[in-house]
Each structure stands twice: as C-alpha cells, then as structure tokens.
Amino acid sequence: MWFSLLALTLHSATALVAAAQLALPNPPWLPPDLSEGAKKSNESVPNPQWSTLLGNALYFYEAQRSGELPSTKRVSWRNASTLDDGKSAHVDLSGGYYDAGDFSKQTLPLAFTLMSVCWGATDFGKGYDMANQTAYLDDMLRWGLDWLIQAHPSDSVLYVLVGNKDIENTYWGGDRTIPSPRPVYQINDTAPGTDVAAQTAAAFAACSNLYASRSFDSSSFSTPATLQDKSYADTLLTHAQQLYKFAVNASGGRKVYQKSVPEVAASYASTEYGDDLAIAALFLAWATNDAALYQEAEGYYDKYKLQEDNRLFNWDTKTPGLPVLFSQIAKSNPNVGGNLGKWQDAAEAYFDSIVNNKDSPAFMTTGGLVYFEGNSDDNSINPALNLAMLLRRYSTLTTSSGKKSKYLDFSQKQLDYVLGDNPMSMPYVVGVNPNSPAKPHSALAHGGNDVGEIDTNPEKNTYTLYGAVVGGPDRWDRYFDIRSDWPQAEIALDYNAPLLTLAAMHTLADSKDPFYTTLQAGEYDKVKPDGLPCDAAFPQGCKGPALSKGGKIAMAVVIVVASLIVLGLSAYYIFLLIRNAKEGTV
Ligand SMILES: *[C@@H]1O[C@H](CO)[C@@H](O)[C@H](O)[C@H]1NC(C)=O
Ligand SMILES: *[C@@H]1O[C@H](CO)[C@@H](O)[C@H](O)[C@H]1NC(C)=O
Ligand SMILES: *[C@@H]1O[C@H](CO)[C@@H](O)[C@H](O)[C@H]1NC(C)=O
Ligand SMILES: *[C@@H]1O[C@H](CO)[C@@H](O)[C@H](O)[C@H]1NC(C)=O
Numbered sequence: 217m218w219f220s221l222l223a224l225t226l227h228s229a230t231a232l233v234a235a236a237q238l239a240l241p242n243p244p245w246l247p248p249d250l251s252e253g254a255k256k257s258n259e260s261v262p263n264p265q266w267s268t269l270l271g272n273a274l275y276f277y278e279a280q281r282s283g284e285l286p287s288t289k290r291v292s293w294r295n296a297s298t299l300d301d302g303k304s305a306h307v308d309l310s311g312g313y314y315d316a317g318d319f320s321k322q323t324l325p326l327a328f329t330l331m332s333v334c335w336g337a338t339d340f341g342k343g344y345d346m347a348n349q350t351a352y353l354d355d356m357l358r359w360g361l362d363w364l365i366q367a368h369p370s371d372s373v374l375y376v377l378v379g380n381k382d383i384e385n386t387y388w389g390g391d392r393t394i395p396s397p398r399p400v401y402q403i404n405d406t407a408p409g410t411d412v413a414a415q416t417a418a419a420f421a422a423c424s425n426l427y428a429s430r431s432f433d434s435s436s437f438s439t440p441a442t443l444q445d446k447s448y449a450d451t452l453l454t455h456a457q458q459l460y461k462f463a464v465n466a467s468g469g470r471k472v473y474q475k476s477v478p479e480v481a482a483s484y485a486s487t488e489y490g491d492d493l494a495i496a497a498l499f500l501a502w503a504t505n506d507a508a509l510y511q512e513a514e515g516y517y518d519k520y521k522l523q524e525d526n527r528l529f530n531w532d533t534k535t536p537g538l539p540v541l542f543s544q545i546a547k548s549n550p551n552v553g554g555n556l557g558k559w560q561d562a563a564e565a566y567f568d569s570i571v572n573n574k575d576s577p578a579f580m581t582t583g584g585l586v587y588f589e590g591n592s593d594d595n596s597i598n599p600a601l602n603l604a605m606l607l608r609r610y611s612t613l614t615t616s617s618g619k620k621s622k623y624l625d626f627s628q629k630q631l632d633y634v635l636g637d638n639p640m641s642m643p644y645v646v647g648v649n650p651n652s653p654a655k656p657h658s659a660l661a662h663g664g665n666d667v668g669e670i671d672t673n674p675e676k677n678t679y680t681l682y683g684a685v686v687g688g689p690d691r692w693d694r695y696f697d698i699r700s701d702w703p704q705a706e707i708a709l710d711y712n713a714p715l716l717t718l719a720a721m722h723t724l725a726d727s728k729d730p731f732y733t734t735l736q737a738g739e740y741d742k743v744k745p746d747g748l749p750c751d752a753a754f755p756q757g758c759k760g761p762a763l764s765k766g767g768k769i770a771m772a773v774v775i776v777v778a779s780l781i782v783l784g785l786s787a788y789y790i791f792l793l794i795r796n797a798k799e800g801t802v
C-alpha cells in the first residue's frame with residue numbers, strides 16, 4: 217500500500233518537475249562571433265544560420281532583464297538592478313524587462329511582444345525545437361509573463377509603467393547606478409486603460425494557448441513539442457479573463473490609458489482600444505472554445521470601424537492581424553469561428569493593397585523597404601518585419617495559389633532587406649555579421665555614463681548587444697549608425713518580436729541561408745552615408761535650428777571635420793598656386 221502511495225507521490229513530484237520551466241542547456245548556448253555570420257552554411261534543414269539567428273534574437277531579451285539575475289545568466293556583463301521597483305506602492309515590481317535603450321519598464325509594448333512571440337511559437341514552434349532553443353523561449357516568456365503577473369496584483373489593478381520618462385532621460389549609464397526609487401503607475405477600476413488591459417489579456421491568453429499546446433491547423437502549424445505546462449497555462453488564462461473583464465466593464469468606462477496615466481504619453485501613447493479588445497476576445501475565444509467571444513470580437517471590429525483604420529501591425533495598432541487570426545480560428549475550429557470567407561477577404565484586401573501597391577497604406581523605398589508614412593519614420597524595420605510575419609502566417613490560408621506565392625515573395629523580400637539585401641549592405645540586427653549596426657542606442661551596451669557624450673565617450677560600444685533589431689534606415693534607405701540617433705539606432709522589446717517568429721519559421725522550412733552570409737566585412741563602410749540623418753533626433757539634418765546636447769556634439773564633429781577638409785583643400789590649393797608660380801605656369 218505505502219509502496220503505491222510512494223510511487224504516486226514520486227509520480228506527482230516528477231509531474232510537477234516536468235511541468236515546471238524547462239531545464240536550460242548546460243553548457244549554455246552563446247552567440248558566435250559576428251564573423252560567423254559572413255560564412256555560407258551547407259544550406260540544409262534545419263539551417264544552422266537560421267537557428268543561430270533565432271538564438272541571437274532570443275539572447276537579446278536576456279540582455280534586457282531587470283531585477284535579480286539567476287545563476288544561469290548568459291550575459292556576463294549584466295548585473296542585478298532596480299530591485300526596489302514597486303516597493304513604495306507595496307508591490308514587487310522587480311524583474312521583467314527594460315523596454316528599450318534606457319531603463320523604463322512599459323506594460324503595453326511588453327504585453328504586445330509576448331502576445332506576438334507566443335502566437336508565432338504556436339504556429340512555428342517546431343522551429344524552436346529544431347534550433348534547440350525551446351528552453352530559451354520558455355525562459356524568455358516566463359521572465360516577461362511572471363512580471364506581468366506581479367504587475368496584476370488584483371482583478372482590476374494593472375501597473376503600466378515603472379520609471380518616469382523625464383527622470384529616465386537624464387540617466388545614461390550602467391545597471392549598477394540606476395537612480396531609485398522609481399515611480400510606478402497603475403490603472404484601476406476608476407482610472408482604467410482599456411487598451412493596455414485588453415492587450416495584456418491578449419498576451420496572457422495567447423501564451424496560455426501556447427503552454428496548453430493548442431495549435432491551429434495542425435497540418436501546417438505546431439507548438440514546440442517540449443513546451444507544455446498545463447498548470448501555467450491555467451494561471452495565464454485566469455489573468456487573461458480577469459483583465460478582459462476589467463477592460464470591457466471598468467466602472468471608469470472605456471478609454472485609452474494615457475487619459476488615466478498621462479506619464480505614459482511621452483513614449484507609448486495609444487491611439488485606440490477597439491483593436492485591443494478584439495484581439496483579446498479572439499485569443500480568449502480560442503483558449504476557451506467559446507463562439508460567443510469570437511462574435512464579441514466581430515462586434516468590436518464593426519463597432520470601432522477597424523477596417524477603416526487598417527494601416528500597420530505594431531504595439532499600438534493590431535488591426536491588420538485581426539483578419540488573420542479570425543481566419544485561423546475559423547479554419548481550425550468552425551464551431552468557434554464564423555465566416556472564414558469573409559475574414560479571408562478582409563485579410564486579402566489589406567495584403568493585396570500593399571503587395572499590388574494599389575491604395576496601399578505604405579510606399580516602397582527605392583531600396584525596396586515597405587514604409588508607412590508617419591510610423592516608419594521612428595522605426596522603419598519593425599513595420600516591415602511585422603508585415604513579413606503576417607504574410608508568412610497567412611500564406612497557408614490564401615484563397616488562391618497566385619496570392620500565396622505573391623505573399624510569400626513579398627515576405628521574403630522584406631526579410632531579405634532587413635537581413636542585408638539593402639543599399640547599406642547592412643543586416644539591421646546587431647552582432648550577426650561584420651556589417652551589423654555597431655552603435656545601437658542602448659545605455660546598457662554602450663558602457664558610458666554621460667548622456668552629453670553619448671556618441672563619443674566611449675566611441676565604440678563596450679558590449680555587443682547580440683540579436684537586437686535596431687530602428688532602421690530612413691526613407692532614403694540610409695543608415696548612419698550614430699548612437700544618439702534613436703529613431704535609427706534604438707533597440708526595443710517589440711522590435712525583436714517578429715524576428716523570432718520569422719527565424720523559427722525559416723529554421724523549420726528553409727534550407728537557404730539568411731541574406732547576410734554573403735556580406736563580407738567592410739561593405740557597409742564603403743557605402744556609409746555622409747552628413748547627418750534627418751529625423752526626430754536630428755532635425756538639424758533636415759535643417760531646423762534646435763540642437764540637442766548629443767546633436768550639438770555630432771554637429772560640432774561635423775563642423776570640425778568639414779573645416780579641416782576645407783582647410784586642407786585651401787592649403788593644397790595655395791601650395792599648387794605657389795608651386796605653379798615658382799614653375800612660372802600661372
Ligand atoms: C559542409 O559539407 C562539407 C562536405 O560535405 C563538409 O566537409 C563540411 O564540414 C560541412 N560544413 C559544415 C559547416 O557543416
Ligand atoms: C541540437 O541538439 C542536437 C543534440 O545535441 C544536435 O545533434 C543538433 O546538431 C543541435 N541542432 C542545432 C541546430 O544546434
Ligand atoms: C556590471 O558590473 C560590472 C562589474 O562592476 C561592470 O564592469 C559592468 O559594466 C556592469 N554592467 C553594466 C551593464 O553596467
Ligand atoms: C487609480 O489609478 C489612478 C491613475 O494611476 C491613481 O491616480 C489612483 O490613485 C488609483 N487609485 C487607487 C485607489 O490607487
């Protein structure tokens with residue numbers, strides 16, 4: 217009798233262990249030297265270059281970690297930081313991820329990132345398995361999801377920002393000396409934020425689906441074989457349902473969150489919340505097999521006239537992803553989903569407008585990047601990667617094979633551009649090739665501690681931020697690689713999200729190398745543009761007089777260099793004059 221009890225206990229213990237976080241590889245996977253990215257592979261499946269890219273893209277998130285760091289940490293130059301976050305409000309908000317190049321923690325883009333990565337891993341999860349990266353995916357997701365759980369201490373309270381942007385902007389330095397205490401901001405029943413509550417619900421629901429191994433159409437998609445944790449999936453689902461209810465029915469009404477927390481407006485003001493409600497309802501419909509929720513999502517799509525605001529997929533606007541998800545659910549589970557044909561038409565109307573360049577919300581740069589006026593100016597790579605990701609995912613659902621090949625072709629061209637097939641010969645991912653951006657806007661990786669000397673002291677980054685996607689080139693396909701130029705050079709959690717999904721997909725199905733393996737050292741240096749960028753950080757590059765401190769330094773450098781050139785030329789001219797005079801030829 218006690219034998220079977222013991223066996224049972226042992227069995228449950230094993231089940232518990234098996235259900236916990238996956239063991240990380242020992243020795244750990246580490247990014248190879250960037251020179252490895254300039255070598256052709258044998259082009260088999262899984263392609264080692266794609267699986268390395270997936271590993272790099274995940275590794276970036278580890279470098280962004282906040283809080284106490286575990287003994288398994290791989291980024292040797294990172295230290296524990298901001299351990300007191302939340303203390304003033306009697307809530308533990310340590311942990312989680314720093315949002316971008318500085319040290320704030322932002323719930324809206326984090327939740328969007330986790331939703332995007334979980335959705336992608338649900339579709340192309342096998343790619344993580346084939347790259348031996350599933351344990352790192354698990355590690356990356358839990359680091360974010362566990363923090364979101366901490367940030368959601370009761371049904372109708374969600375912390376949405378740690379660290380005030382104004383304070384943040386004055387601190388540029390390492391992780392040991394981040395000023396504290398840091399302010400924290402919440403939404404609640406009387407001061408709600410429909411968008412961020414719904415987006416966070418969507419992240420919890422999408423990731424619950426992943427941990428429960430609920431895949432869509434199983435012939436083309438699959439979750440990672442080893443990533444299953446029923447009890448974690450249940451926990452995530454509970455948070456999703458509470459937050460969805462809070463988003464829908466807060467007594468303060470429905471509103472964008474900067475109305476309740478004006479401090480978020482400086483960096484992540486949201487334009488609307490109908491798309492967030494719809495995507496939350498959809499991921500929940502699929503998590504719970506609930507047709508009523510699918511219909512609620514359709515209701516939001518109509519009520520908030522989302523089809524009229526179908527521009528780009530990003531942390532702020534999820535609308536172009538909705539018809540794709542509506543279609544995926546309708547196809548996989550007709551009992552939950554509605555009219556598949558209607559949603560295919562909606563998805564294809566949007567994709568066709570872009571790939572056929574007719575009434576497109578975007579234009580194509582000369583170099584071939586899809587560019588969304590007004591959005592791409594602050595980060596041009598992310599909208600293109602998100603579009604490439606949606607096209608890839610939707611390509612199994614097209615109504616004709618002609619559309620399928622057009623979509624795949626467009627997706628491939630955008631990804632090729634991002635990975636180096638562009639006028640700069642630069643893959644816009646740090647540390648994957650000798651032509652990768654060398655000066656990403658990241659205080660952690662820079663190693664300097666004076667924002668006034670952001671470009672010069674030190675001139676080179678102290679640490680390589682492997683796997684980080686940068687903002688990207690301007691509308692003239694130019695990339696300057698200037699650290700203070702945040703629209704081009706900043707890195708961010710949401711920038712990397714679609715790269716994970718695309719790299720997983722290519723690992724699992726593509727034998728061809730990523731484009732950058734053809735790029736040898738020095739190619740960017742040959743085409744590096746002169747002058748200054750023209751963007752929000754360098755208005756003087758366009759003309760305007762306003763100079764930031766960093767801008768003044770950059771400008772001073774340019775003036776000094778230009779003066780030296782003029783001086784040099786003048787001296788040479790005078791020399792010629794004198795010599796010619798001596799020779800009597802003038
Ligand atoms: C590629 O294939 C060749 C010939 O089969 C082999 O010698 C070489 O080791 C392979 N290289 C890699 C990186 O796998
Ligand atoms: C994954 O691990 C297996 C077993 O150790 C190994 O044979 C394989 O080469 C690895 N694959 C990659 C892409 O690293
Ligand atoms: C972490 O601490 C070490 C040792 O003090 C320091 O050299 C390193 O720069 C720190 N890392 C960051 C990102 O500040
Ligand atoms: C609710 O949130 C608002 C906005 O952050 C805040 O001003 C208010 O103090 C919060 N209410 C409670 C009871 O904490």
Ligand SMILES: *[C@@H]1O[C@H](CO)[C@@H](O)[C@H](O)[C@H]1NC(C)=O
Pocket residue numbers: 460461464465
């Ligand atoms: C919101 O409130 C309405 C009216 O009380 C209720 O019918 C609905 O179920 C609530 N929605 C959620 C998601 O709880």
